[in-house]
Amino acid sequence: MPVEDVEMVRYVRRELARRRLDTGETQVCAMRGIIHLNGRVRPIRGHEGDFEAEIHTLYKVLKQRAGVRDVVMEWSTGSNRMSEQPRSRAARGQKED
Numbered sequence: 001m002p003v004e005d006v007e008m009v010r011y012v013r014r015e016l017a018r019r020r021l022d023t024g025e026t027q028v029c030a031m032r033g034i035i036h037l038n039g040r041v042r043p044i045r046g047h048e049g050d051f052e053a054e055i056h057t058l059y060k061v062l063k064q065r066a067g068v069r070d071v072v073m074e075w076s077t078g079s080n081r082m083s084e085q086p087r088s089r090a091a092r093g094q095k096e097d
């Protein structure tokens with residue numbers, strides 16, 4: 001694994017730790033600027049109302065990082081599965097603004 005990918009995974013793990021999310025069952029992979037988040041994510045007890053906002057903030061923070069081309073979130077939230085939500089326009093084949 002290239003050094004850039006290893007550093008990117010470390011960065012993502014640090015960002016996950018800063019959020020009000022239980023990501024103990026989340027796997028992080030980075031390859032050529034594309035970050036993949038797989039597994040299970042849940043809100044930390046007492047912060048259930050902020051769950052969607054935390055995920056959206058995490059996506060924006062990761063996407064703004066230099067070298068990140070895309071962020072793919074394929075994780076379950078217990079009762080439902082969040083597959084590639086949200087996705088960038090580039091990943092959907094649309095031109096970025």
